[in-house]
Amino acid sequence: MTMHIDVMDLVAKLKSSEEAFVLATVVRTVSVTAAKAGAKAIIRPDGTIAAGWIGGGCARGAVLRAATQSLRDGKARLVSIQPGDLLADLGVKPGEAREGVQFARNMCPSQGTMDVFIEPVLPRPTLVVFGASPVALALVSQARPLGFNVTLAAPMDDLVETTDADHVVDGYGIDPDAPGERYLVVSTQGRGDEAALKAAVAARADYIGFVGSHRKMAALKQELAEDGVSLTALDHVKGPAGLDLGAITPEEIALSVLAEIISIRRRGQRDETAQQA
Incomplete structure (x- = not known):
């Protein structure tokens, strides 16, 4: 006993x-x-x-x-x-x-x-959300019931409402080498885009998404490349993040991003199963 x-x-x-x-x-x-x-x-x-x-x-x-x-x-x-x-x-x-x-x-x-x-x-897959925008907060609230261990990384001055994230980081200084499944989403939407994206591409991740337009993503890539960030690393960022669901509201955009992450995650697991069959 x-x-x-x-x-x-x-x-x-x-x-x-x-x-x-x-x-x-x-x-x-x-x-x-x-x-x-x-x-x-x-x-x-x-x-x-x-x-x-x-x-x-x-x-x-x-x-x-x-x-x-x-x-x-x-x-x-x-x-x-x-x-x-x-x-x-x-x-x-x-x-x-x-x-x-x-x-x-x-x-x-x-x-x-x-x-x-x-x-x-197995540990829960980790979702790291950069930013305190409405989409970022919607991502946090929607991801936890789906089984993600959620970290919100944003300057505390930007966080104007409470969050139910598992972990909160003041700023964008996440552990770049954290183990396990990890998905990163930059949803700063104009407040610290460059700093957040730079932190994201420097970290090990199974997916990096940027919530914003194609034009915004292209401009940020150029700025960061001029600042010395590797273009190869920047090319791993999916921008705009999310499946094309015609989303408009923050909640709908968050849903489209999580749908994309789940699709990538399950596709990898299905591929492993097929190889073993």
Whole structure:
């Protein structure tokens, strides 16, 4: 019971700190196995077991391999570790997957069977919104229910109303090398455009969007290029940001930008799934 409480306490802490991990749970055992149903373990991305226990070396290798795969593709999976003769009876080979079950061979003398559910827990994707414009505030309010961890970066003097962003940065000084999925949107709309865009292109991101016209985007690119900003970096900015929905109001523009981000994000995940099929 103490081990279980320790595991669940750590689960809460890792979720709160937005760290990736796998929760492995033994859901069924047959015959003699070291771990029994209900045993849990937390597995970090580097393959270490941070807390809990799901058995010895007979099961650990297969579980750790499945955990690595789950963190890579974001999908839960069931691993069934069985003696070689039982796998042969089922007509499956070690490493083969069938009907949602991934099979592995138990090499231990005990010859027991253990089924382990592998559940990846991934950090929320991050949306960084530069600016305190009406579109910026609409982006913050719409993005959080969609599962984004939202940071609003803007001079506090520009922020005339409260925001429900997860994090607020005074100015545009975000961490340029923050890990994980990250989408940046510059929605300063005339107040600090150059500074915000310069900070955005200097940061690692899966997407950078600029809320403004083609003409405004072209003028800013020229200004920043003359100031020494790489044209290659500037070419990664989508401006105007958002899908062409005919949006007019700040809320509609924010919706079009988030629709574009979700389209890019899900397209990448669908491509990964197609390659694995």
